[in-house]
Amino acid sequence: MSSVRRIPTPPAILEALSRLIEVVAQLRSPAGGCPWDLEQTAQTLIPYVIEEAYEVVDAIHSGEQNAIAEELGDLLLQVVLQAQVASDNNQFTLEQVAEGITEKLIRRHPHVFGDAIADNAEQVRHHWEQIKAAEKGETPEQTQLLSRKLKRYARSLPPLMAGMKISKKAAAAGFEWENIDGVWDKFNEELTEFQAALQSEDKAHQQAELGDLLFTLINLARWYDLDPSEALQGTNQRVIQRMELMETFAERPLSEYTLAELDRLWDRAKIQLSQEL
Known part of the structure; x- marks a missing residue:
């Protein structure tokens, strides 16, 4: 594999990042730190990671560059803060986080940092998936299992987005209606079942039927090429x-x-x- 070409990083960027790291470390310091920051754990910070990610997306949709820069800063704070919490607990450091993602990018782009050839985005995706599977010790057959992909979507994506991904993958595998009328019939069926469930006092059953109804709505959105x-x-x-x-x-x-x-x-x-x- 060819060596990575060094592109100099402007000192101002390194200085700004160093200052952010120092500020977060001071906020987490038992000697004069912030009581709120000191109380935080990786788990208590989860809602903020999600919230800040969504606010970045909202800012990008708005097209306002100042808002995008500000929200990216808030999201960057969550990365640094999570790493600081882990470092305080002797788990891992921000340096390990940065080194890990850098090495992963190099491994998964052999067409840039090695001798592989990829002339289009589809070939890049193919290399990425093969290398990713090898890193996880999976066989080519295992990587093709539909259930593995669906589990990953359910685990890592917001529910609506995961539902759309799962719907698309299932349809591609043959789990699909013949026409839109079948989807509407399913929607009406699920709506009736949800209404019936609401007459009972079984909250778990009500939740399950609501989930089925929402998933059918997602399928309708897919058929009409809409993003739920x-x-x-x-x-x-x-x-x-x-x-x-x-x-x-x-x-x-x-x-x-x-x-x-x-x-x-x-x-x-x-x-x-x-x-x-």
Whole structure:
């Protein structure tokens, strides 16, 4: 394998990263650190990792470069903080994290750092999957098992995104309806089963039927080439925008209005937003 060509890193970047690492270490220091930071564990920080990742995505969608830079900084903080917590517990260090991902990138790009040839993205993906399987000690046959791929999606992706991935992979393997009518029939079946489950007091059964209904909705989205995650995100944003307008229209806290009054404010906000499009 050919050696990695060194591309000089500007000193300012290294200085900025070093300062961030030092600040996080000081926040976690038993001598004069921050009580909140000192209480954190890898587990308690999980919600912040997820939240910051989503905020990066939201900023990228907005196209505002300052917001993207700020949210990437917040996400970077979570990486450094997780590494600091691990270092404090003598588990691993940020240096090991950086070295690990660097070596992985080199191993999985033999067409860049070695003698392999990859003329297109599909060949790159093929090399990546082969090398990844070898790293995990898996045989080529094991890597092709559908259940392994589906487990990985369920474990590592947000539920809606995982559901879409699982739906696509299952369909590609032959678990597919003949036409869209079959998907709608399944949706109506699952809706009926969910409504029936709600009549019982078995919360686990209700949850299971709700999950089945949501998964069928994901399949409908796939058939219509829609992204359920983006759809829900868009709805969330519209609800927030309408609530903001309602509060500008209102002369007192929304909690003091009747439902009928709130409905009128909602419709007014909805009409105004539609006119602004």
